[in-house]
Amino acid sequence: MKEIKNMLNDRFEVIERRIVLVLEQLNDEQVNWRPNESSNSISNLIVHISGNINDRIGKGMNKIPFTRDRDGEFEVHFISKNDLIENIKTSFHEVKxxxxxxxxxxxxQTQKTGNREQTNLEIFIQSATHFSEHMGQILYIAKILKDEDYLTTTVPKKKRI
Incomplete structure (x- = not known):
């Protein structure tokens, strides 16, 4: 299990780092920009990731009281880039x-997520996948906004000893 934990921890570190690298390239207006009314902004996606972490990890595993407003995560928000960076760092710190x-x-150990029981390990694996999907959306929005000025966030792989 130690290798699985380390592998998952590395994955969460990469996701966090790449999201922060994207946010650092954008301004407050850009992180709140929506391609259209039915699409999400980067700030929506980060609020959603944080809501998921607070629900599954905070409340589910650490027993921290939390009431999630999932629909509210996708409402129009205006959140500063710096607040989003702090949110990501705090949320991923809790996960790791x-x-x-x-x-x-x-x-x-299991917990009920939605209408099924899952082990905490399954939740960590599902979370890594879920956050990677949203990271891809965040990267794509940033590429649209920055065009030729976009700086890649690809991180070299860590060498395993």
Missing amino acids: ETLMAMDNEGLL
């Missing part, structure tokens, strides 16, 4: 700290 502190028994 919770993951690395959890023993094998904790990883195999």
Whole structure:
């Protein structure tokens, strides 16, 4: 399980780093820009990721009281780039700290998500996938906005010893 935890932790670090690198390239108006009325802004996507973390990790694993307003995550928001960077760093810190502190028994404990039971390990794996999907949307929006000025966020792979 230690290797799985390390692999997941590395994945969460890469997602966090790439999202922060994108945010650093944009201004407040750009992070709140929506391609059209039925699409999300980068700020919506980050609020949604944070809501997911607070619900599944904070409330579900760490037993921190939280009431999620999932629909509200997709309403029009105007959030500063700096607040979004802080939000991402705080949210991913909670994910990584919770993951690395959890023993094998904790990883195999279940919680109800939606209408099914999942182990905490399944939730971490699903979260890494979910956050990667939204990271792709964030990168795409940034590429649209920055065009030729977009700086890639690709991070070299860590060497394993």
